Amino acid sequence: xxxxxxxxxxxxxxxxxxxxxxxxxxxxxxxxxxxxxxxxxxxxxxxxxxxxxxxxxxxxxxxxxxxxxxxxxxxxxxxxxxxxxxxxxxxxxxxxxxxxxxxxxxxxxxxxxxxxxxxxxxxxxxxxxxxx
Numbered sequence: 001x002x003x004x005x006x007x008x009x010x011x012x013x014x015x016x017x018x019x020x021x022x023x024x025x026x027x028x029x030x031x032x033x034x035x036x037x038x039x040x041x042x043x044x045x046x047x048x049x050x051x052x053x054x055x056x057x058x059x060x061x062x063x064x065x066x067x068x069x070x071x072x073x074x075x076x077x078x079x080x081x082x083x084x085x086x087x088x089x090x091x092x093x094x095x096x097x098x099x100x101x102x103x104x105x106x107x108x109x110x111x112x113x114x115x116x117x118x119x120x121x122x123x124x125x126x127x128x129x130x131x132x
Contacts, residue, residue, distance in 0.1 A: 028125035030063050033072035035118055036111060037061035040074045043107035046098045049091035054078055074104070 041059045048056045055078050062073050084101060091099045100106060111118075 028122055028128075029070055031125060032118065032122040033063045033070060034061070035121070037063065037072035037074050039111050039114075039118075040072075040104075040107050043110050044074065044104050046096065047100050047103035047107055049084070049099045049101060049103070050096075051092065055081060055084070074108075 038061055041061045045056050045059050048059070050056055055076065058076050058078050058081075060075050060077075062075075064071055064073060085104050087101060089101055091101060
């Protein structure tokens with residue numbers, strides 16, 4: 001089970017033209033995706049229901065590059081992660097009030113709702129990295 005997080009940077013045409021060479025923003029974008037995936041993993045870990053602790057313990061994050069595209073991946077290799085996410089099953093005996101099903105989708109939605117916090121940091125990083 002995994003989810004990809006994509007980031008598209010839009011803005012001033014002049015800035016976009018100057019940034020056409022994506023190497024100018026590789027480090028800030030990579031850092032940004034690391035922060036986003038770390039936040040999703042933190043939330044999904046808290047939201048994941050617990051019986052054995054295996055599901056919670058196996059959430060992973062990574063940032064990957066395919067050509068000029070860079071994306072973050074949040075994954076879990078526990079065989080029952082995806083069927084459980086898709087089920088309408090309620091956690092048997094919640095150990096924490098945040099436990100819920102589904103667990104991954106709400107974690108991603110939480111990060112999306114709070115994106116402005118992360119975007120401000122990305123903007124600062126790009127301004128530091130890119131010197132016209």
